Amino acid sequence: MRPWELVRMAMATVLANPLRTALTMLGVIIGVASVFTLVSIGRGSSEAIAKQYESLGTNLLVVNLMGNGRATQLNYQELMQMESLPGFKAIAPTMTKNNSNIKYDRETETFNVIGTNDRYLDMQKGEVASGRFLAQADIDFRNHVAVIGSEVAAKFFGTGDPLGEKLNIDGYVYTIIGSLKSKGSNTSGTSLDSSIFVPLDTLSRDFKLGSIRTTYIEAATSENVAIVQSIVERYLQNKFNSTSGYNIFNSSQLISARQSASSTMTSQLVSVAAISLLVGGIGIMNIMLVTVSERTREIGIRKSIGAKRRSILLQFLVEAVIISGLGGLIGFVLGIVLSLAWPYINPNQTTSLSLDIGLYAFLFSVLVGVVFGLYPANKASKLKPIDALRTD
Structure with a gap:
């Protein structure tokens, strides 16, 4: 089966149940949007810190007694x-x-x-x-x-x-x-x-x-x-x-220390947000297993008229990837909107758009679809035609 035909069939199946598809994508959408927004906030904070200290020059030392x-x-x-x-x-x-x-x-x-x-x-x-x-x-x-x-x-x-x-x-x-x-x-x-x-x-x-x-x-x-x-x-x-009992910092050390603290906090928040992607992947696996059960007879008919195991596997795998990919794309756009809107919500916090991180998050969402869609797709491809046709 040609690739474009697989995509067309998968899109038709996904769009046939829009509410279920939307709910399945929700975890991926939240995960990608959260990662993008949090990284944008973190980078904005780091840039603000650097700008703040650079305005003081590089000649300043600060002595703190501890x-x-x-x-x-x-x-x-x-x-x-x-x-x-x-x-x-x-x-x-x-x-x-x-x-x-x-x-x-x-x-x-x-x-x-x-x-x-x-x-x-x-x-x-x-x-x-x-x-x-x-x-x-x-x-x-x-x-x-x-x-x-x-x-x-x-x-x-x-x-x-x-x-x-x-x-x-x-x-x-x-x-x-x-x-x-x-x-x-x-x-x-x-x-x-x-x-x-x-x-x-x-x-x-x-x-x-x-x-x-x-x-x-x-x-x-x-x-x-x-x-x-x-x-x-x-x-x-x-x-x-x-x-x-005392610390001496120069401007460069202060910038590095504050930026390091900001980056560490951002990394921790991003790690928490990334869990949403994994949860979304589990949701995709769950819905794809339900889909396989619902379409067992269809799989049996296709196999009985000559459909190869690879075609069945690719069909269900492409469906999973489309669900996760669409979720990642929506999350990417939502992340841009939230990043641009955040300074209006919190005027004391600036953001810096991280399109590279957004792209990585999107690609990771696609990978999630592949990983979590592989088991249901493999299960569908292994169904025996005679057993599948017996299913009501």
């Missing part, structure tokens, strides 16, 4: 002395008071308060919308001044001018000297937009915060990063007499 005891204490003056060493451009130690109660007039909201110095904003590539950022004099005199992110400004002041207004931060009054343009997340995962920035010593004194746990260090050039990192490592080893 240990207890002595390894939780860094001295601000010691850190700033390293700024004069060759290869260093700027250093911005930070303290963070998470979920602080911020009051203005009769409104209260929780935001993170970050204590830092005048270098921080430039290192994070942030921009001032109005007023100014922290100055060295604010650090030296422990002034009670604050710079607010765009979300904080919108929450308390709307489109009004916040300059000169007073914020109550957990009982201490700070005067707003500036507000920032919208920026998004920085390297530590916190948001410039939803944070309030105050002089580091002022925050430490008011709230008895004794430790600098995160420090941003900018090298003069990308070629100096390795040298600067080596100097910082030696300083920390000598200070804590240990090689543990």
